[in-house]
Amino acid sequence: MRVDLFHTGGPKGETVAFDRAVDDGPWAGSRTRLLDETNLGSHFVEVRDLKTNRVVFSRGYSSLFSEWEQTEEAKRASRTFPESLRLPWPRDKVRVVLERRDKANVFHELFSAVVDPAGPESNPAPRAPMGKVWTVFENGPAAAKLDLLILGEGYAEKDLPKFHADVKRLVEILFTYEPFKSRKADFNVRALDLPALESGVLRPDSRIFRRTPLSVQYGIFGSERYMLTYDDRALREAASAAPYDFLEILVNDARYGGGGIYNFQATASVDTGFAEYVFVHEFGHHFAGLADEYYGSDVAYETGGEKPEPWEPNVTALKDPKALKWADLVEKGTPLPTPWEKDAFEKENRGVHVQVERRKLIAQGASPAALDDLFRRQMSEETKLLSSMAWSGKTGAFEGAAYEAKGLYRPSADCIMFTRDAVGFCPVCRRAIGRVIDEYSRP
Numbered sequence: 001m002r003v004d005l006f007h008t009g010g011p012k013g014e015t016v017a018f019d020r021a022v023d024d025g026p027w028a029g030s031r032t033r034l035l036d037e038t039n040l041g042s043h044f045v046e047v048r049d050l051k052t053n054r055v056v057f058s059r060g061y062s063s064l065f066s067e068w069e070q071t072e073e074a075k076r077a078s079r080t081f082p083e084s085l086r087l088p089w090p091r092d093k094v095r096v097v098l099e100r101r102d103k104a105n106v107f108h109e110l111f112s113a114v115v116d117p118a119g120p121e122s123n124p125a126p127r128a129p130m131g132k133v134w135t136v137f138e139n140g141p142a143a144a145k146l147d148l149l150i151l152g153e154g155y156a157e158k159d160l161p162k163f164h165a166d167v168k169r170l171v172e173i174l175f176t177y178e179p180f181k182s183r184k185a186d187f188n189v190r191a192l193d194l195p196a197l198e199s200g201v202l203r204p205d206s207r208i209f210r211r212t213p214l215s216v217q218y219g220i221f222g223s224e225r226y227m228l229t230y231d232d233r234a235l236r237e238a239a240s241a242a243p244y245d246f247l248e249i250l251v252n253d254a255r256y257g258g259g260g261i262y263n264f265q266a267t268a269s270v271d272t273g274f275a276e277y278v279f280v281h282e283f284g285h286h287f288a289g290l291a292d293e294y295y296g297s298d299v300a301y302e303t304g305g306e307k308p309e310p311w312e313p314n315v316t317a318l319k320d321p322k323a324l325k326w327a328d329l330v331e332k333g334t335p336l337p338t339p340w341e342k343d344a345f346e347k348e349n350r351g352v353h354v355q356v357e358r359r360k361l362i363a364q365g366a367s368p369a370a371l372d373d374l375f376r377r378q379m380s381e382e383t384k385l386l387s388s389m390a391w392s393g394k395t396g397a398f399e400g401a402a403y404e405a406k407g408l409y410r411p412s413a414d415c416i417m418f419t420r421d422a423v424g425f426c427p428v429c430r431r432a433i434g435r436v437i438d439e440y441s442r443p
């Protein structure tokens, strides 16, 4: 079952409204492990049996609303985001409770509704598939495996052979990264052909206009390379053609771009020099709730202010070094916070200079390849610096993470969640991913 909601808010507060409950295609999750104990996500949904009040299903996820809330726009305007909750079709009436985190990251109830699976609000009829599903590889029944669905966006009918090649290339790359590499047997991967009228997606700052099946676009929250869809309903209707636990949308475009939200959506443009990096990095957000470990870059969110301990597994406020959530991965004798060449990194790199140069190039109408070259220069300088420091390659607590130069710490000097360097996931990120694989791959 999929419960479709509208999540609305602005200066006057926040409301969630029930829209409808519909069939959401085959259930890919476990039929016995129905409670989510990972504590990931900005939101948490609990489904309770109406008669006994027993929790029969729960799941964490992050919403576009909770990201938008942190933008400047949210202070002066209201907006609505379609959102949805996916759960096994209930046998009887249930109460669906949606919780959100407060400033201290503690969950509180935000919305609740009674859903009667036999009532007029529920429609169990299946939807005609919007596209053709094909199997990349399959290792077992959906309930016992992690089911990943790759959707193609901005591929015209004539581009479908290219979509198939892009899927194979990027999925192959994902499974060269640990821990995906050694856990490949726990996954099924399927893909969905969704032909569009023309190639490419909406890219407002280039005056490129498209209406594509999933409405994926560049320029989310005004950030030129932030690429997602605001249209959750279009995404879910398309994805319901296949059983899936997680998904990623491949976007047929040459401009660098992507986005990833935990247990909601992830995107990557396929024709940039960094497509492979973006595909894996954004999947890290979507799959394991990993935070960006970088800071000093151009993002849509407002930063600064007092920070509670983040719920993301790979960032800490380090209020009590003895209680560090990844302490067991830190070698004895490693100082916390862990010293690194922060000044040199910030001076040499640059995040800021690169952004200024990038904006200049875009304004001049530079090619996507010229923009990629700029990132490539940044990458080679950063790799050199971050790999040659006293605590390089060690786990500790390095200041500068999650868009904050101060007060938040990341577990390693370098990681695919920090830079575009070819370093893979740090040990803390690897473990967080491994835990999600464990959750979903047990029957």
Ligand SMILES: [Zn+2]
Pocket: 293, 314, 411, 412, 415, 416, 417, 418, 425, 426, 427, 428, 429
């Ligand atoms: Zn990491």
